[in-house]
Amino acid sequence: MLQSFKLFFNCNLVLSRSYSGYYVSRVRYLKRLKEDDEACREALKSGNFLLYHKLSPLLRKTSNGIYTLASLKTSDLEHILEKVGKDKHFVNESFLLGCTDKGEPQFSLEVGDLDRSALEQECRGMFVDLRKAFFMLPGPESPLAAKGQALLRWHQTNCFCSATGQPTIRNQSGSFRVCNSSGITYYPKMAPVVIVLVSDGSRCLLARQTMFPLGMYSALSGFCDMGESVEETLHREVAEEVGLEVENIQYSGSQHWPFPQSSFMLACHATVNPDKTQVNIDKAELEDARWFTYEEITEALRKPPLDPRREPPVFWVPPPYAIANQLIQEWANQQQLSRKLHGLE
Ligand SMILES: NC(=O)c1ccc[n+]([C@@H]2O[C@H](COP(=O)([O-])OP(=O)(O)OC[C@H]3O[C@@H](n4cnc5c(N)ncnc54)[C@H](O)[C@@H]3O)[C@@H](O)[C@H]2O)c1
Numbered sequence: 001m002l003q004s005f006k007l008f009f010n011c012n013l014v015l016s017r018s019y020s021g022y023y024v025s026r027v028r029y030l031k032r033l034k035e036d037d038e039a040c041r042e043a044l045k046s047g048n049f050l051l052y053h054k055l056s057p058l059l060r061k062t063s064n065g066i067y068t069l070a071s072l073k074t075s076d077l078e079h080i081l082e083k084v085g086k087d088k089h090f091v092n093e094s095f096l097l098g099c100t101d102k103g104e105p106q107f108s109l110e111v112g113d114l115d116r117s118a119l120e121q122e123c124r125g126m127f128v129d130l131r132k133a134f135f136m137l138p139g140p141e142s143p144l145a146a147k148g149q150a151l152l153r154w155h156q157t158n159c160f161c162s163a164t165g166q167p168t169i170r171n172q173s174g175s176f177r178v179c180n181s182s183g184i185t186y187y188p189k190m191a192p193v194v195i196v197l198v199s200d201g202s203r204c205l206l207a208r209q210t211m212f213p214l215g216m217y218s219a220l221s222g223f224c225d226m227g228e229s230v231e232e233t234l235h236r237e238v239a240e241e242v243g244l245e246v247e248n249i250q251y252s253g254s255q256h257w258p259f260p261q262s263s264f265m266l267a268c269h270a271t272v273n274p275d276k277t278q279v280n281i282d283k284a285e286l287e288d289a290r291w292f293t294y295e296e297i298t299e300a301l302r303k304p305p306l307d308p309r310r311e312p313p314v315f316w317v318p319p320p321y322a323i324a325n326q327l328i329q330e331w332a333n334q335q336q337l338s339r340k341l342h343g344l345e
């Protein structure tokens with residue numbers, strides 16, 4: 001028994017060491033591609049490309065009916081570009097995203113100036129709005145689709161220097177743009193947002209904005225003001241939006257969020273005094289905010305992500321790719337545990 005445990009332990013150690021070695025070499029390779037234009041140009045020759053048409057990613061339906069992000073090899077992409085009347089050197093306009101599990105470089109390319117249906121036909125895929133694509137793609141592909149779009153959007157909206165009005169020039173990987181006139185270097189930006197699931201011990205507080213899909217409630221959120229800490233933003237946003245004072249802040253995780261223009265979501269849990277739970281909603285920000293019981297939450301978590309073609313149910317929570325879902329899931333797990341401890345389940 002002890003021996004088999006040792007064997008298992010040693011195997012895992014070897015595996016984790018080789019994995020970490022692979023991870024280090026992968027990130028160092030990417031760092032070189034980011035900084036070295038010549039190395040990045042070379043990598044473009046054996047790249048994998050995600051295509052976007054006016055920021056909508058190209059998806060493909062597999063033989064078993066699952067949608068996936070379409071990834072094209074350099075030679076296939078060059079061939080397709082030539083077929084739709086574009087010079088094959090257009091691949092050099094791509095931006096570096098990362099690399100695949102096999103260590104192959106990945107790029108995103110905006111092809112919005114080219115004929116959409118001709119491209120869809122040549123690529124055997126379709127360009128889908130990212131908000132819809134999120135519902136269609138398997139879990140790990142959603143963040144990649146989001147990153148590709150975010151990088152393209154940032155470059156499209158940062159073509160000029162805000163100090164001189166002169167054009168900014170990208171490096172080959174797209175990790176920055178520089179204004180040769182002012183010397184200012186611009187790096188892709190995310191706006192920090194705090195998202196918090198507030199609990200009174202037995203219920204959690206969810207809210208909805210008028211712009212949310214019908215029936216969807218989410219955790220409270222808000223952009224950080226200049227100079228604020230995560231804790232300060234969290235206290236302020238909860239006070240502004242629902243008039244409550246929170247305590248016991250616990251960090252849960254983070255996520256890049258491409259809407260509206262690249263946010264960096266910092267997710268936390270917090271509690272309120274169970275005797276002070278009366279919400280006072282800022283109607284300019286929120287349409288509604290309500291306390292939900294454990295039973296209501298577990299039922300909402302069991303529902304499949306909303307199918308846009310179906311009637312929305314009365315109450316549902318954001319789907320698993322949104323960090324709000326993670327917070328709600330964690331809260332439900334913690335409630336379940338404490339119910340078990342108190343013999344309620
Ligand atoms: N991934 C998730 O699970 C999840 C869940 C909830 C919200 N979000 C995202 O968080 C973002 C912020 O949440 P919110 O709407 O509650 O924020 P919020 O409560 O701060 O209100 C938004 C308003 O803040 C102002 N604002 C201040 N700084 C801004 C900036 N840098 N960019 C844009 N507007 C700014 C604008 O007037 C805007 O209308 C939303 O865009 C939403 O997409 C993500």
Ligand SMILES: [Mg+2]
Binds near residue numbers: 220221222241285
């Ligand atoms: Mg808000």
